[in-house]
Amino acid sequence: MDVDPPYKLELVADLQGHDERAWQVAWNPIKPLLASCSADKSVRLYSYRAPDHGCNTVAFSHVGTIPTGHTKTVRSIAWAPSGNTLATGSFDSNIGIWEREDASDSEDAGGKVADWECVTLLEGHETECKSVGYSSSGTLLATCSRDKTVWIWEVKPDADFECMGVLMEHSQDVKCVAWHPSEEILASASYDDTIKLYIDDPSEDWYCFLTLSGHKSTVWSLAWSPRGSYLASSSDDLTIRIWKRVDEHTWKFVLELKGHERSIYSISWGAGRATSEGLGWLTTTGGDGKINVWEITESPSSKGPLAAKLLASTSGAHDVSDINSVSWCPRPDHADMFATAGDDGVVKVWRVVSQ
Amino acid sequence: MAFSGALTLTDLNDFLTPSQACIKPIEQANEPEESKVPGAAATEIVIDSGGSYYEVSANNASSKNIERKLQQAQISLNDCLACSGCITSAESVLITLQSHTEVLNFLSSNPPISTPDHKIPVLSIAPQSLASLAASISSSSGSPVSLLQILRRVRAFSTRILGFEHVYDTTFARHLALLEHTREFLERKRGEGKLPMLASACPGWICYAEKAHSEMLPFIARTKSPQQVMGTVVKSWFGSRWGVQPDQIYHVSVMPCYDKKLEASRQDFYSDLYSTRDVDCVITTGELELMMREKGWDLSKPVENESTPDFDAEIPELLSHPGTSSGSYLQSLINSITASHPSPADLAVKLIRTSDYEEFTLRAQDTGEVLFKGAKCYGFRNLQNVVRKVGREAGVQVGRGAAGRMVGMRAKKRGGEDEKGYDYVEVMACPGGCVNGGGQLKPIARAAGQKEDEEGYARNWQESGVEMPVPGEDGAMQGAKWGNKEWTMEVERAYWHDLPTPPPSPRPDTSDGPFDCADHLAAQVKVDLCRPTDSGVHDTWASVMDEGAERRRHEHFRTQYRAVESEVIGLAVKW
Numbered sequence: 001m002d003v004d005p006p007y008k009l010e011l012v013a014d015l016q017g018h019d020e021r022a023w024q025v026a027w028n029p030i031k032p033l034l035a036s037c038s039a040d041k042s043v044r045l046y047s048y049r050a051p052d053h054g055c056n057t058v059a060f061s062h063v064g065t066i067p068t069g070h071t072k073t074v075r076s077i078a079w080a081p082s083g084n085t086l087a088t089g090s091f092d093s094n095i096g097i098w099e100r101e102d103a104s105d106s107e108d109a110g111g112k113v114a115d116w117e118c119v120t121l122l123e124g125h126e127t128e129c130k131s132v133g134y135s136s137s138g139t140l141l142a143t144c145s146r147d148k149t150v151w152i153w154e155v156k157p158d159a160d161f162e163c164m165g166v167l168m169e170h171s172q173d174v175k176c177v178a179w180h181p182s183e184e185i186l187a188s189a190s191y192d193d194t195i196k197l198y199i200d201d202p203s204e205d206w207y208c209f210l211t212l213s214g215h216k217s218t219v220w221s222l223a224w225s226p227r228g229s230y231l232a233s234s235s236d237d238l239t240i241r242i243w244k245r246v247d248e249h250t251w252k253f254v255l256e257l258k259g260h261e262r263s264i265y266s267i268s269w270g271a272g273r274a275t276s277e278g279l280g281w282l283t284t285t286g287g288d289g290k291i292n293v294w295e296i297t298e299s300p301s302s303k304g305p306l307a308a309k310l311l312a313s314t315s316g317a318h319d320v321s322d323i324n325s326v327s328w329c330p331r332p333d334h335a336d337m338f339a340t341a342g343d344d345g346v347v348k349v350w351r352v353v354s355q
Numbered sequence: 356m357a358f359s360g361a362l363t364l365t366d367l368n369d370f371l372t373p374s375q376a377c378i379k380p381i382e383q384a385n386e387p388e389e390s391k392v393p394g395a396a397a398t399e400i401v402i403d404s405g406g407s408y409y410e411v412s413a414n415n416a417s418s419k420n421i422e423r424k425l426q427q428a429q430i431s432l433n434d435c436l437a438c439s440g441c442i443t444s445a446e447s448v449l450i451t452l453q454s455h456t457e458v459l460n461f462l463s464s465n466p467p468i469s470t471p472d473h474k475i476p477v478l479s480i481a482p483q484s485l486a487s488l489a490a491s492i493s494s495s496s497g498s499p500v501s502l503l504q505i506l507r508r509v510r511a512f513s514t515r516i517l518g519f520e521h522v523y524d525t526t527f528a529r530h531l532a533l534l535e536h537t538r539e540f541l542e543r544k545r546g547e548g549k550l551p552m553l554a555s556a557c558p559g560w561i562c563y564a565e566k567a568h569s570e571m572l573p574f575i576a577r578t579k580s581p582q583q584v585m586g587t588v589v590k591s592w593f594g595s596r597w598g599v600q601p602d603q604i605y606h607v608s609v610m611p612c613y614d615k616k617l618e619a620s621r622q623d624f625y626s627d628l629y630s631t632r633d634v635d636c637v638i639t640t641g642e643l644e645l646m647m648r649e650k651g652w653d654l655s656k657p658v659e660n661e662s663t664p665d666f667d668a669e670i671p672e673l674l675s676h677p678g679t680s681s682g683s684y685l686q687s688l689i690n691s692i693t694a695s696h697p698s699p700a701d702l703a704v705k706l707i708r709t710s711d712y713e714e715f716t717l718r719a720q721d722t723g724e725v726l727f728k729g730a731k732c733y734g735f736r737n738l739q740n741v742v743r744k745v746g747r748e749a750g751v752q753v754g755r756g757a758a759g760r761m762v763g764m765r766a767k768k769r770g771g772e773d774e775k776g777y778d779y780v781e782v783m784a785c786p787g788g789c790v791n792g793g794g795q796l797k798p799i800a801r802a803a804g805q806k807e808d809e810e811g812y813a814r815n816w817q818e819s820g821v822e823m824p825v826p827g828e829d830g831a832m833q834g835a836k837w838g839n840k841e842w843t844m845e846v847e848r849a850y851w852h853d854l855p856t857p858p859p860s861p862r863p864d865t866s867d868g869p870f871d872c873a874d875h876l877a878a879q880v881k882v883d884l885c886r887p888t889d890s891g892v893h894d895t896w897a898s899v900m901d902e903g904a905e906r907r908r909h910e911h912f913r914t915q916y917r918a919v920e921s922e923v924i925g926l927a928v929k930w
Contacts, residue, residue: 069761096761118761124739126567163739204709204840205736 006355007312009291012337013060013349017044022341023075024325030083032331034060034339036347037074042067043088043098043116044347050333058337060349066116068096076131080155081138086116089129095122095143097159119159124151124166135179135186140164142186144174150188150198152206165206169196178222178231187231189219195233195243197251209249214241223269225296226280230254230306234264234284242296242306255306257294259313262287262322269296270328271335272352281311281352283338285323290315291340293352312352318342453616455642458607461635462518465605475599477521478513479585480506480609482673483680484640485524486850487611487795490842491644492655493849494798501852502673505654507661509609509643512652521593525608526674528585530873531880532556533676533687534896535912536578540688540779549573551729551745551777554684556580558618559784560738561916568742569918570751577913581682582608582615583624586633587911588670590626592880602631609643611792612785623914639794671873680850681788685729685781689717692727700726711786712737729779734786741780748776787843790850798842884911 020039027034034046043066049059068074072091079086088096097120126147133142134155141153141161150167172191179186186198186206195212217236224231231243231251240257264286272281272295279296293312299305317323321343329337336352401409409424466472485502488509493499502524510522536555543550555561555576564571579587585608590601597604608615618624619634626632638646647654665672678686693700698721705714711734717727732741745751785791877896885907887893887900899905 094761121762161743163736163743166736166739 004355005310005312007293007352008355009293009312009314009317009350010353011348012058012351013046013048013347015044015046015060015062015347015349016345017062017065018042018345018347020073020345021321021343022324022345022347023073024077025327025339025341025347026077026079026086027327027329027331027339028079028083029081029330033063033083034347034349035077035079035086036339036341037077037088038341038345039073040345041070041072041074041090043074043077043086045116046347048349058334058349058351064116066098069118070094070096072128075129078132078134078141080134081136085134085138087132087134087141089132089143091128093123093125093127093129093145093147095125095129095132095141096120097122097161099159120161122151122153122161124163125149130174131176133177133179135184136182137184140179140184142177142179142188144177144188146173148172148174148190150174150177150186150196152186152198164200165198167196167198167206167208169198169208169211170194175219176221178224181224181226181228183228187222187224189222189233191218193217193219193235195219195222195231197249199249210251212243212251212253214253215239218263220263220265220286221267223267223282225269226271230269230279230296232267232269232282234267234286236263238262238264240264240267240282240284242308244306255308257282257284257308259292259310260284260286260288260290265322265324266326268327268338270330270338271332272328273335279306281328282308283326283328285317285326285340287322288315289317289319289321289323289342291317291323291326291350314350317350318344318346318348321346453619453637455638455646458636458638459517459646461605465518474603474605475521475597476517476519476605476607477523477589477593478509478517478519478607478609479523479525479528479582479589479634480509480643481525481582481611481789482529482675483611483789483792483795483846483850484609484643485509485673486680486790486846486852487640488644488654489852490846490849491796494845496655499849499852500655501662502849503664504657504661506673508654508656508658511658512647512650512654516650516652517646519607521669523585523589523670524673525581525585526672526676527670527873527876528588529581529676529682530671530674530870531588531877531896531912532578532581532584533682533684534874534877535584535908536576536684537687537691538897539576539578539913541691544778549749550779551749552576552779553741553745554682554779554781554783555914556682556684557783557785557789558612558614560782562614562617563738563784565916566919570746571742572916572918574745574749575916577915579912579914580618582610582618582637583633583914584912586619586624587884588880590631590633591911592884593669595883600629601626601633602629604631605635606633607636607638608634609640610637611640611789611795613639613793614784615639615794621914640792640796641794644796670876674870674873675851679731679781679788680790680847681733681781681783685715685731685779688729688779689715689727692717696726711788712740725775727778728775729781730777731781733783733788735784738782738784741782745777745780787840787847790846791843795846798839798845881908884908 018038018040022036022038025034025036032048034048035043037043044062045064046060047063051057068088070088070090070092074088074090076089077086084099086098088098096118098116099119100115101117125143125145128146129143130146131144139155141155142150144150148168148170151163152165153161154164156162170188170190170192174188174190176189177186184200188196193215196208197210198206198208200206215233215235215237219233219235221234222231229245233241238258238260241253242255243251244254246252264284266286267282267284269282270280272278277297279298282294282296283291285291291314292310295309295311297307299307317340323340323342325341327339337349339347339349341347399411401411403409462476465474465476482502485505489500489502489505506524513519513522540552542548543552551574553571553575555578564575586606589606590604594601594604616637619632619637624633676683676687689702696719698719700717700719703716707714713731715729716725718725732738783789878894881896882893885900885904887904889901891898891900893900
């Protein structure tokens with residue numbers, strides 16, 4: 001295991017600007033745009049451009065800052081699949097929905113600061129909102145909070161929202177919500193060490209159909225595999241677990257990964273450089289300031305467990321700071337690129353390159 | 356969020372997070388001695404076998420080793436109500452202040468009749484509680500039992516075994532509440548107050564609105580709930596008829612809901628003059644059933660004349676107000692508007708996703724004009740949407756503090772409402788309404804192996820302290836925590852037992868109606884309690900009295916709400 005990983009991480013951009021710790025990064029699914037949120041209550045937006053004649057690397061430029069108006073930390077951000085709407089979840093317990101004033105001009109990515117406007121405020125959580133996420137169709141928004149609840153909202157026309165469910169399944173703080181990449185299945189992770197999965201009963205309400213137990217401490221973050229047959233979770237118990245869908249409503253624990261010395265705050269699963277049996281690349285980060293990138297493959301026997309190979313690893317990625325968030329760029333032409341956000345208030349963009 | 360559906364005595368880990376500091380300060384009577392070693396604890400706290408706390412010097416070398424008994428912090432229900440809410444402590448307080456043991460203690464210590472300190476014990480039971488008992492007895496015995504039969508049996512138990520002197524159901528009080536509620540709606544319709552009017556009978560909803568949505572308070576009807584109207588009737592009206600003061604009556608109510616305990620404890624329902632509450636103690640249906648079990652009373656056994664209506668009762672019995680099993684507030688308004696409109700009107704009902712959210716539109720047959728638009732909205736989820744909708748339509752800022760200011764100008768301007776907004780919403784916090792209240796009886800355990808309806812509300816009974824066979828792990832399809840839908844429907848059926856079905860849209864009878872007697876008595880209650888001095892004829896509830904009498908009407912039949920500042924304290928939250 002002392003063999004050096006075959007790849008290394010190359011710093012593409014070092015984006016300063018937040019006055020306090022940066023909590024999360026989110027790539028716009030349509031436009032070349034990266035957003036970050038921070039304890040300074042703002043959201044910063046960066047556009048990026050593919051290498052061209054003058055420049056041999058991806059270039060990032062700050063194109064706007066949304067001051068948000070949240071009264072406390074903006075803990076979480078999520079883009080709608082359309083790329084036109086941004087949701088912010090704050091410690092002030094509210095969720096802001098942001099749209100550009102004139103959505104018609106799409107040629108330039110960021111737009112001016114004043115362009116982004118809060119079109120709706122979603123209230124209901126009693127305490128700090130910890131995570132927000134849009135479903136793959138963009139018709140549903142999920143939010144979770146320290147109040148132990150998960151809320152599901154239906155996105156209606158005219159920036160209107162209807163509450164579809166208030167799920168009180170967790171016994172503790174809910175840290176993360178994550179939608180299945182193609183189906184209307186929601187997963188949530190909590191301080192109660194469990195992961196819960198929910199679906200809708202069309203004649204009734206949303207309900208929890210499955211609880212995944214096994215982590216021995218807080219589950220911080222969740223990531224679905226790009227095609228949705230696996231779910232990865234990262235925990236304060238210093239492990240990453242991968243759960244396989246074995247039936248429509250059944251997931252089973254298949255693989256445990258280790259490689260961090262502190263809480264693993266964030267996990268992201270990207271397509272990576274696709275290989276035939278590959279399930280993509282998984283990246284993890286956390287309190288130890290380390291970033292690990294793994295290649296996940298289904299073993300040829302198909303019955304056997306998954307195989308994971310550590311592709312690259314970097315320590316001190318944000319100097320001595322904790323790293324709070326990691327996220328793969330969703331664009332196929334940049335499948336080897338991801339961003340991180342740290343307690344140093346910095347957002348960094350990395351690329352996986354050969355040693 | 357104190358909702359009876361989720362709130363049970365054994366389920367102490369309510370999802371509401373405890374506040375980080377109790378507002379009730381502990382008064383320190385013992386002056387702490389100066390510590391010799393800075394930073395070192397000078398004393399230890401020791402708990403003796405009786406549960407008392409003692410402060411003991413930690414320095415055992417000191418020969419004195421004095422133990423000092425520490426005072427226990429006293430938290431009253433009112434302290435808890437004024438706080439942004441740790442329902443967990445509120446619940447533990449409830450357990451001692453408002454429990455069936457408290458009732459038994461009172462009854463056993465009540466001085467004998469004819470001694471001056473004797474209090475007349477009165478029991479009032481809600482029809483939803485009767486329905487829960489009826490459904491339980493019917494399902495275990497196989498033969499249906501009516502609410503009247505249950506009322507007779509509960510009365511027999513309460514008077515013969517417990518020593519209550521009077522037992523009533525609360526439907527006459529509800530009749531008064533509905534009359535006053537209709538009056539209030541018409542006032543608001545005239546511009547004296549805000550529309551839409553929102554129902555005020557559900558204490559879970561009131562508590563939630565006061566804590567989380569103070570912008571909704573002006574919309575909530577000021578009319579007292581049936582429980583509190585019953586309190587007024589018992590303590591003031593019966594009291595004067597019996598020639599006793601309010602504090603010479605001990606009034607217990609049996610309710611389908613834990614939050615009714617909070618309601619009865621509100622300062623608004625306390626008389627400073629007589630140092631007494633309109634309702635002294637609230638017990639749930641489940642607690643009544645527990646008392647019967649403890650005393651060995653078999654509710655399935657008939658009592659004499661249990662099916663004979665008593666037309667000579669002091670107040671009419673079991674008035675079945677058509678509409679919903681949660682009090683028929685919406686339907687009573689629809690009936691009143693239909694009756695007062697000169698031409699016939701049609702009622703259209705639109706189901707929104709489930710029967711817990713229905714819209715009612717009343718249109719004049721000839722002109723098609725919308726006379727009234729209302730909704731019935733039950734359950735926490737639907738309640739969220741109603742709060743958003745009402746806030747939007749009425750143009751009030753939904754939001755705590757600065758939050759509302761975030762929404763941009765463009766968004767605020769958007770959406771000129773073409774559709775008519777609601778005039779009224781019957782809001783109840785529990786899905787399924789009051790028949791599914793958190794204080795109701797649990798469904799009778801079916802044969803082992805028979806799985807609960809997966810589509811149903813499948814309450815987690817074990818978590819609620821109810822023993823049930825452990826279901827297989829396979830599938831593990833759990834429903835929400837709100838209770839069993841099938842069972843709720845059985846209670847609903849039991850509730851309407853004495854009627855063929857809930858009549859869809861009954862026409863209020865103008866002559867000889869079932870409520871004529873109740874209306875007549877209501878007018879008398881009004882005159883007796885409000886004491887009008889004008890020369891008018893006050894033979895109806897609606898008739899307007901002189902100023903003083905109207906003021907007394909407000910004192911007796913209306914209440915008020917106040918916002919409770921909720922604070923999201925982010926103190927220790929770093930992550």
